[in-house]
Amino acid sequence: MADPGMKVTIAGVTLKNPVMSASGTFGNGQEYAGFFDLSGLGAVVTKGVSSVPWEGNPTPRIAETPSGMLNAIGLQNPGIDVFIERELPFLAELRKKGTRVIVNVCGHSVEEYLSVIEKLRDQPVDLLEINVSCPNVKEGAIAFGQDPKMLESVTRACKEKAAQPVVMKLTPNVTDIRTLAQAAEAGGADAISLINTLTGMKIDVERRRFLLANRTGGLSGPAIHPVAVRMVYEAAHTVRIPVIGMGGVASGTDALEMMLAGASAVAVGTATFHEPCAMIRIRDEIRDYLVRHGIADITELIGAVA
Amino acid sequence: MYEKREVTARVEKQESLTEDVRELILETELADDAMPGQFVNLFCGDGARLLPRPISVCDTFMGRMKLVYRVVGAGTAELAALRPGDTVRMVGNLGNGYDPRTAFGKNVLVVGGGLGIPPMYYLSRLLHALGMRGGAEAPASLTMVLGYRDQASTFLHRAFTGFGKVVFASDDGTIGYRGTVLDAIRAEEISCDVIYACGPLPMLRGLASFAEEQRETEKDIKCYVSLEERMACGIGTCLGCVVKTKHEDAHSRVRNARICTEGPVFDSAEIAW
Ligand SMILES: Cc1cc2nc3c(=O)[nH]c(=O)nc-3n(C[C@H](O)[C@H](O)[C@H](O)COP(=O)(O)OP(=O)(O)OC[C@H]3O[C@@H](n4cnc5c(N)ncnc54)[C@H](O)[C@@H]3O)c2cc1C
Ligand SMILES: Cc1cc2nc3c(=O)[nH]c(=O)nc-3n(C[C@H](O)[C@H](O)[C@H](O)COP(=O)(O)O)c2cc1C
Ligand code: FES
Numbered sequence: 299m300a301d302p303g304m305k306v307t308i309a310g311v312t313l314k315n316p317v318m319s320a321s322g323t324f325g326n327g328q329e330y331a332g333f334f335d336l337s338g339l340g341a342v343v344t345k346g347v348s349s350v351p352w353e354g355n356p357t358p359r360i361a362e363t364p365s366g367m368l369n370a371i372g373l374q375n376p377g378i379d380v381f382i383e384r385e386l387p388f389l390a391e392l393r394k395k396g397t398r399v400i401v402n403v404c405g406h407s408v409e410e411y412l413s414v415i416e417k418l419r420d421q422p423v424d425l426l427e428i429n430v431s432c433p434n435v436k437e438g439a440i441a442f443g444q445d446p447k448m449l450e451s452v453t454r455a456c457k458e459k460a461a462q463p464v465v466m467k468l469t470p471n472v473t474d475i476r477t478l479a480q481a482a483e484a485g486g487a488d489a490i491s492l493i494n495t496l497t498g499m500k501i502d503v504e505r506r507r508f509l510l511a512n513r514t515g516g517l518s519g520p521a522i523h524p525v526a527v528r529m530v531y532e533a534a535h536t537v538r539i540p541v542i543g544m545g546g547v548a549s550g551t552d553a554l555e556m557m558l559a560g561a562s563a564v565a566v567g568t569a570t571f572h573e574p575c576a577m578i579r580i581r582d583e584i585r586d587y588l589v590r591h592g593i594a595d596i597t598e599l600i601g602a603v604a
Numbered sequence: 605m606y607e608k609r610e611v612t613a614r615v616e617k618q619e620s621l622t623e624d625v626r627e628l629i630l631e632t633e634l635a636d637d638a639m640p641g642q643f644v645n646l647f648c649g650d651g652a653r654l655l656p657r658p659i660s661v662c663d664t665f666m667g668r669m670k671l672v673y674r675v676v677g678a679g680t681a682e683l684a685a686l687r688p689g690d691t692v693r694m695v696g697n698l699g700n701g702y703d704p705r706t707a708f709g710k711n712v713l714v715v716g717g718g719l720g721i722p723p724m725y726y727l728s729r730l731l732h733a734l735g736m737r738g739g740a741e742a743p744a745s746l747t748m749v750l751g752y753r754d755q756a757s758t759f760l761h762r763a764f765t766g767f768g769k770v771v772f773a774s775d776d777g778t779i780g781y782r783g784t785v786l787d788a789i790r791a792e793e794i795s796c797d798v799i800y801a802c803g804p805l806p807m808l809r810g811l812a813s814f815a816e817e818q819r820e821t822e823k824d825i826k827c828y829v830s831l832e833e834r835m836a837c838g839i840g841t842c843l844g845c846v847v848k849t850k851h852e853d854a855h856s857r858v859r860n861a862r863i864c865t866e867g868p869v870f871d872s873a874e875i876a877w
Contacts, residue, residue: 325841332607353858360834360844365652376856571836572654
């Protein structure tokens with residue numbers, strides 16, 4: 299049998315395979331270049347970029363939990379200007395090798411999102427992923443992604459400004475993910491990605507204090523995988539736009555589960571901390587599965603379990 | 605610069621140094637280019653423990669790396685169960701390490717407290733070797749001050765003999781001075797141009813202000829400290845391990861430097877204590 303087709307398409311952008319990094323777990327890729335050939339990835343998703351530098355939260359920012367971790371980094375980043383000047387040239391080179399570049403955008407207000415999106419208009423970027431889990435400072439720090447009306451209007455504003463297709467990244471910290479997926483679609487999103495981290499808390503019992511300085515943090519890793527699969531399934535069966543699935547993917551099987559639930563591509567985050575080359579192994583395991591099952595093209599599997 | 609890499613190391617042997625401190629000898633290519641002050645990130649066999657355990661390099665010799673660590677939780681308990689022939693996955697060599705050039709021709713004071721002592725062994729051994737070679741690169745003198753809880757919890761304390769003058773301090777006075785390493789430094793009236801230190805935060809903070817005082821009154825002494833923080837990636841991508849600095853950091857330019865990458869060794873005057 300010929301090599302199975304691994305290409306997938308999201309909002310008109312074709313990826314050589316469905317595996318990409320999850321924002322915030324891969325820097326901008328450069329640090330991992332010594333561990334594996336980054337051009338083996340379908341796409342690199344950058345760390346969240348804001349309009350100005352963000353300091354992030356106090357430490358400790360990280361705590362381990364069973365089969366997972368909590369993080370409260372607080373989106374520390376140097377801001378869009380440094381990103382374009384210092385980080386993007388490396389990604390532009392990678393892009394020439396066919397690996398797509400997806401920039402993750404964060405902001406505390408619609409204006410902040412728009413100022414980043416504006417500056418990326420003529421940059422070598424394939425897709426924008428908008429992280430709507432950031433608290434909206436104006437509306438009393440409720441996340442943009444938790445209120446359908448707010449999400450729809452942020453999406454519409456981003457779409458109007460963006461030169462690239464827009465992926466809205468949804469937070470799982472909502473009662474019904476379907477209404478948020480619909481809101482993003484109604485606002486004109488080209489795709490959605492989910493899930494971001496689940497809000498959690500860990501207490502050091504011996505010392506009787508919070509493990510994270512921020513008290514709460516986002517749970518990620520294999521612990522959240524079944525929740526993510528359920529949400530990807532619900533979202534994918536509610537909207538017509540493509541879904542990028544993520545949350546606890548650590549093996550080819552985990553990735554295929556996401557795709558069978560309806561994801562067109564899969565992002566891998568926390569698994570990389572445990573195994574720097576995890577994404578390449580996952581890609582190879584997906585290919586092996588296709589060969590083993592005699593499947594000619596991976597797209598046959600997207601949403602195949604309904 | 606050597607590349608950071610993921611390797612599978614083979615356990616050559618493991619011994620107990622105290623009730624809860626272990627010495628692990630690993631066969632690994634990482635031994636060939638590890639610098640004092642650098643660390644390795646060890647992964648647990650139990651996949652439910654996702655994050656790496658950072659441990660400082662205590663020594664290297666002939667393709668072997670020595671790690672000395674305290675059993676404090678489930679991950680280090682798992683490490684303690686490793687037997688000769690077992691393998692352990694790790695990423696190294698991480699962090700900047702101490703820059704030996706800052707010791708050239710200087711009166712050097714090395715300070716280790718508790719589990720901050722292992723990396724200071726490797727550093728002291730190399731500084732001593734530099735001294736033996738002579739020339740402009742030789743430190744003018746080498747003094748080591750080691751702090752322990754008590755006599756029963758000492759480890760590696762004999763290993764430093766021969767490198768220079770060794771002074772001890774312990775909480776209860778059962779070994780060396782009764783008190784902190786700083787009490788011992790003042791009691792011995794140790795004079796130095798550069799301090800290298802690793803240990804608990806209060807100790808490092810104390811040494812930083814000691815150096816600051818000296819700078820104000822008499823002379824320009826430098827103090828380099830090795831810091832700790834919880835880590836996820838160990839290579840600079842997650843931004844989990846930062847410390848507040850006085851000046852813009854290289855990565856995010858927000859005065860939050862990454863301990864795993866810009867550190868773990870910092871000029872104490874750069875830290876916003
Ligand atoms: C750069 C660096 C060098 C170190 N060198 C040594 C050494 O040479 N010898 C030694 O005994 N210890 C050293 N430590 C501390 C060592 O990493 C922790 O004791 C160890 O990770 C505890 O793991 P555990 O599973 O037993 O404990 P648990 O408390 O169960 O660990 C839970 C989580 O917290 C993390 N964690 C717990 N304590 C620390 C800590 N102090 N620093 C960073 N992360 C922590 C663990 O890695 C793990 O992710 C070093 C730490 C750093 C950052
Ligand atoms: C340390 C860390 C930093 C993260 N930073 C971001 C970020 O900047 N922007 C974002 O949209 N998501 C961020 N995330 C969320 C991940 O992209 C991903 O949605 C989530 O971790 C679930 O996937 P995983 O279980 O494979 O890690 C971060 C996650 C972690 C663990
Ligand atoms: S541990 Fe990830 S940046 Fe230092």
